[in-house]
Amino acid sequence: MRPEGDTVAANGEQDPAGPVTLAVSTVIFALRSDDGVGSDSEDPTIWLPLVRRIREPHDGRWALPGGPLASHEGLAEAAARSLSETTGLTPRYLEQLYAFGDVDRSPGDRVVSIVYWALVDGAEAKRAHVGQNVRWFPADRLPRLAFDHNAIVDYALWRLRTKVEYSDIARALLGETFTLSELRTVHEAxxxxxxxxxxxxxxxxxxxxxxxxxxxxxxxxxxxxxxYRYAADESRASPYPVTPDSPRPTPRLSTPPIPIGEQP
Amino acid sequence: MRPEGDTVAANGEQDPAGPVTLAVSTVIFALRSDDGVGSDSEDPTIWLPLVRRIREPHDGRWALPGGPLASHEGLAEAAARSLSETTGLTPRYLEQLYAFGDVDRSPGDRVVSIVYWALVDGAEAKRAHVGQNVRWFPADRLPRLAFDHNAIVDYALWRLRTKVEYSDIARALLGETFTLSELRTVHEAxxxxxxxxxxxxxxxxxxxxxxxxxxxxxxxxxxxxxxYRYAADESRASPYPVTPDSPRPTPRLSTPPIPIGEQP
DNA sequence: TCAAAAGTGTTGAAATTACACCCATGT
DNA sequence: ACATGGGTGTAATTTCAACACTTTTGA
Incomplete structure (x- = not known):
């Protein structure tokens, strides 16, 4: 019998098997016209920026931007900060995705990552600090990433694709005003x-x-x-004081990710 | 530039403002026929078990069952364990809900809680270790709980209510076989x-x-x-190696919880 | 035989889809 | 003038909701 808040939890002082560290990472999506330097009129597709790891484990592999959680900042705040520090980007949309905590997801130590996903518009995407250790990749056709980050990106993509059908998040990939065919192009991408x-x-x-x-x-x-622009949203009088978000309508996609099902 | 996994994160060694502790808690739902000892034929409603806190902060208040994350166990595993230890219950359904990490959600220290939600069937619910420090409450009409747990329960309820409309989770509140009107009664509740x-x-x-x-x-x-019973599920060939779950169809409810919206 | 829930059938409204067609512009 | 995407209209299809009706049991 041990309600939460009591717990001294994960700082290693009383867990003989070693500490659990907590990280916050973000999957960032933007629309890009397929890098074509010359041919500009490509159909845009989803891209995301990754950072190159410069130490073990997985030294040299590409990974999601992220970092530790400072004790004075909220989770979303930490996501936005680490994202800004590594890539220079400021998202127009930011939402918690999932907490990943498989025991063996990081060789050597135990890391629980609370992952956010973010959308940036085209103008912002151009402002990214690309360089030796930050680069954009098309969301399909990723290389093998560090840790379980490939799976995480797949899941974020699934969320993006299901959510675009019943919410207005697509607008976060565009500027303040847009034409309907621009908006439609985002959906199509x-x-x-x-x-x-x-x-x-x-x-x-x-x-x-x-x-x-x-x-x-x-x-x-x-x-x-x-x-067009989106009118200021009146209907946000949510009964939920917390910030999370979730379900609604009807995607035309195949199978959603599996829940745990039975007891472990 | 600091990809996750690097982080030494939240164990206080390098954060002057103190450590961040990590807890795992669970919101458990079951259907009960409104406690009526005599009158058995009530319409069932949603109930959940809570545990009484026996120390500060919030000494004496009711709270969600939970506890620390041991470094050798997965997140869902930890949820199932702490839930079994405190209430004696084994869930038929268990899914991650959200990670709550507001800076001020626990007075004095900084706690990040990864919260799961669970469903148990009626037979299992009867088996719960009710006593001085564990008691069932109707999901509406809760008292003021410890920490931000009222908000967490509200969010879990919202997830349950939206998800029951497009998935088959309702069956987890019943036994292996059931009549259609039993299943319908669950949906109605x-x-x-x-x-x-x-x-x-x-x-x-x-x-x-x-x-x-x-x-x-x-x-x-x-x-x-x-x-009836549910046929073994073939279609679980999910492209997502991870376990999370998410969106789909069209609830008849009011507003979903608000996403973060703009950048913090 | 009557009440009550199980189970089937039917109908109208609403949402979704496909596609025909006119409009306004640059070349 | 004509090709191209912007924008409107409409009919067929599918889904959804309401409710009438028949079946089978216990009392």
Whole structure:
């Protein structure tokens, strides 16, 4: 009988098998037009920045940006800070993904990682501190990453793909204003399939929340597109004082990740 | 630049402001027919077991069962263990809920709690070690709990209620076999509204997975109900090697908990 | 034979999908 | 003028919700 808060837990003082360390990492997504220096008019796809490890374990491998949790900062705060320190990026969207704590996920020591996922817009993505130890990768076609980070990215991608269908997160990958076809292109990049422009338009403004700026944007040899923004969200009077987020509608994807099922 | 795994993190050795401790707690749900000793035929509702704290902070208040994470056990393992030690219960379903880490959630020290939620069936619930320091409470009408545990329970309830609509977790609150009206009663208790028996039947067996045992159960002055069980799940060939779970369909509830929104 | 829940059938509304068609612009 | 994407209309399909109706039991 030992309610939480009592626990002296994971600082090694009373656990003979060694301490448990706590880290916070983040999976960052942005849309990029496939790196093409010359050919700019590619269909954009999902990319993410990784950092190169410079010590064991997994020295030299690419990994998610992250770091330790300082005792004066909240979890999301720590995610945003470490993300800013390593990549220079400031996310427009940040949400907790999952806590990963398999015993053997880090060779030698025991690390529990609380992982966040983040979205940045195109302009912000260009501002990233790319260099010797930070580089962008297409979200599919990743190399073998350090630790269990490949699985973590897969899970974050699954969350992104399911959540884009019932929420308005896609806007975090764009600027403040956007055309409907830009927004649709984001959805198409995330879902990896074409969407009917007519039906897409109806869906998004059926949800309300979308308002025309009055301006329009001209881009090619065709009619200019109206610009929209999202209206300030009134409906956030949530009964939940905490910050987490979760479920809702109906993805067209295959299987969700498996829950634990029976007792361990 | 400091990829995770490097971090010496939260064991106080290098953080002047003191250590961060890591705890694992669980919100356990079961269905009970409103404690009525005499009147057995109540509509069942959701209940959960809490443990009484026997030291500061929050001495005397009720709290979620939980405890420290031993370095040799996984997170879900720790949840199941501490849950068994404090309440004697073994869950039929166990899933990670969220990691709570607000700086001020525990007076005096810094505690990050990785919280799981669990479902137990009626028979198991009766087996719980109720006593001076363990007691069942109806999920609505909770007293003021220790720490931020009221908010945590609210969030767990929200997850239960949204998830019951698109998954088959409801079965974890029943035994191996059940009638369709028993299953419907579980849904009704969770969602707190009546469901059309005809449409409910179609919905659940549209999802497949349900098979008649051949037997039936007679309960009152009416036609006996066929017994069903869930077929072994083939479709668990998830692309995700990790264990987490998440989103899908369309709850009839109000607002989901708020995500972080903008950068901290 | 009557009440009550099990189980089946039917119908109208609502949401989803596919696709035809006009509009406004640059070349 | 014409090719191209922006934007609107509409009909077929599917899903969903409500409810009438038949079946089988215990009392």
């Amino acid at each position: 995330v879902l990896q399939r074409r969407l009917d422009p007519a039906n897409f338009r109806r869906q998004v403004d059926a949800h309300g929340r979308l308002e025309a700026t009055g301006d329009s944007r001209r881009s090619g040899a065709h009619r200019p597109a109206r610009l | 969770v969602l707190q509204r009546r469901l059309d028996p005809a449409n409910f039947r179609r919905q659940v067996d549209a999802h497949g997975r349900l098979e008649a045992t051949g037997d039936s159960r007679r309960s009152g002055a009416h036609r006996p109900a066929r017994l």
